[in-house]
Amino acid sequence: MATAIAKAYMSSANLGSGFDIVAVALDSYWDIVEVRVRSGGGAISLVDVRGPFASHVPRGSGNIVVRAVDIALRNLGVGDVDVDMILWKGIPVSSGLGGSGASAVAAVAALLAALGYPLDRRWIAEIAGLAEATVAGEPHFDNVTASSLGGLVLLLSSKPPIQVRRLNVGGYYFVVSTPLIKPVEGKTGLMRKVIPRTLDLGTHVEASARLAALIYGITSGDAEALSRGLEDIVVEPARSKYIPCYDIVKSYAKKSGAVGSVISGAGPSMLSITTSRDKALEVASWVKKAYVDCGIEAEVRVANVAPGVEVEVRGDG
Numbered sequence: 150m151a152t153a154i155a156k157a158y159m160s161s162a163n164l165g166s167g168f169d170i171v172a173v174a175l176d177s178y179w180d181i182v183e184v185r186v187r188s189g190g191g192a193i194s195l196v197d198v199r200g201p202f203a204s205h206v207p208r209g210s211g212n213i214v215v216r217a218v219d220i221a222l223r224n225l226g227v228g229d230v231d232v233d234m235i236l237w238k239g240i241p242v243s244s245g246l247g248g249s250g251a252s253a254v255a256a257v258a259a260l261l262a263a264l265g266y267p268l269d270r271r272w273i274a275e276i277a278g279l280a281e282a283t284v285a286g287e288p289h290f291d292n293v294t295a296s297s298l299g300g301l302v303l304l305l306s307s308k309p310p311i312q313v314r315r316l317n318v319g320g321y322y323f324v325v326s327t328p329l330i331k332p333v334e335g336k337t338g339l340m341r342k343v344i345p346r347t348l349d350l351g352t353h354v355e356a357s358a359r360l361a362a363l364i365y366g367i368t369s370g371d372a373e374a375l376s377r378g379l380e381d382i383v384v385e386p387a388r389s390k391y392i393p394c395y396d397i398v399k400s401y402a403k404k405s406g407a408v409g410s411v412i413s414g415a416g417p418s419m420l421s422i423t424t425s426r427d428k429a430l431e432v433a434s435w436v437k438k439a440y441v442d443c444g445i446e447a448e449v450r451v452a453n454v455a456p457g458v459e460v461e462v463r464g465d466g
Contacts, residue, residue: 152185152463153262157255158455159240160247160295161325161413161420164367165379166359170304172247172295173318175452177325180251181237182214184259189231193218197235205242205332206252212236213249214256217280221257224276225266232260241448243332245414246325247292253277254296258458270297270457275309287341292414299457301367319370322429323452324402324421325413326436328393328445340415343387356383372408372424379409379422392416394443398436405435426451 158179162172180200195212206212218232234256240248254277261268274297278290290311294302298315305312348356363378365371389395392412402410402421406428410421421436423429429451440447 151263151265152183153259153460154181154183154463155255155259155262155458155460156181157251157258157296157458158299159251159325160292161245161323161418162247162291162295163381163384163412163414164363164420165381165385165409165411166356166363166383167303167378168381168384169289169291169307171302171363172291173301173323174295174299174455174457175323175325176455177450177452178240178246178248179455180240180248180255182252182255182259183235183237184218184256184263185233186230186260186263187233188229191222191228192231193222193234194232195234195236198238199235200238202238202240202242202248203236206236206238213253213280213283216283217253217256217277218260220279221260221276225264227264230264234259241327241329241332241418243337244327245412245416245418246327247296247414250277250281250292251296253280254293254458258297258460262460262462268458268460271311271313273297273458274313275311278311279309297458300454303364316364316368318454319366319368320424321367321370321375321408322423322426323454324407324423324429324433324436324449325418325452326398326421326433326440326447326449327418328440328447330393330417330445337415340388340391343391344384345387348383352382356381367422375422376409379411381411385412388412388416392419393445394440394447395419397439397443401435401439402432405432407432
């Protein structure tokens with residue numbers, strides 16, 4: 150049949166007060182999946198893993214791309230093909246940058262293209278989110294929706310069929326910082342366990358106000374509102390103690406002009422937001438210094454908002 154290649158960008162989810170419903174795709178890192186489909190009996194094989202972070206991901210059936218393609222084929226009712234895949238892993242693993250979600254999105258998008266199906270980005274995100282349950286212990290759709298649709302996304306539902314809106318970003322620039330530490334197996338699931346399960350009414354109201362400030366501020370360009378929205382009072386305080394250099398990164402970024410800084414996804418990466426590219430470069434320099442002062446090696450990159458998953462069909466296999 151055919152071979153298709155898909156590229157899906159990293160995403161930063163939660164964004165302060167936007168836990169599980171707000172995420173943004175950024176062009177700092179990406180994964181690529183090549184899918185080859187041929188007539189067969191339903192075998193799914195990950196034949197190779199390449200790229201700078203290949204050593205940190207499982208081979209064979211333990212990889213999320215195999216799970217994602219399996220779910221996709223069953224939902225499509227397709228059982229008479231074999232699928233071979235090659236994964237190029239360019240997103241740091243277990244880093245809070247939506248790497249598993251991007252891999253799953255790229256795999257499902259390439260599969261659809263190779264089979265000749267339309268590229269339904271919402272459906273791709275839904276399947277990839279279901280596959281994410283193998284990594285996080287439960288499905289969630291913020292990272293995968295950002296990687297599939299691109300840009301800034303707002304989830305209007307937390308269960309399939311997912312409802313989503315893609316929003317405009319009001320002229321902001323992003324600094325992605327990733328401490329280069331050993332990936333923690335099952336980190337996402339562990340970080341979800343520390344989250345408070347109940348809230349009093351006053352906390353709920355304040356958290357809702359901050360979510361409103363986040364959405365208004367990031368879409369309108371109101372940096373003052375965004376700064377308030379980035380200061381979460383529920384999830385991030387519970388997780389911050391597990392994030393290397395958290396307080397110092399936030400302090401240095403703020404002093405150098407960042408609107409605010411948040412944990413990216415479940416960490417340990419962090420995301421700082423600025424109002425200009427020049428300011429982003431300055432903040433990146435200070436964030437790098439923060440990690441040096443903490444005695445931690447880190448990768449710090451200035452990022453732009455990324456497009457959705459990109460697919461190329463290579464022709465008959």
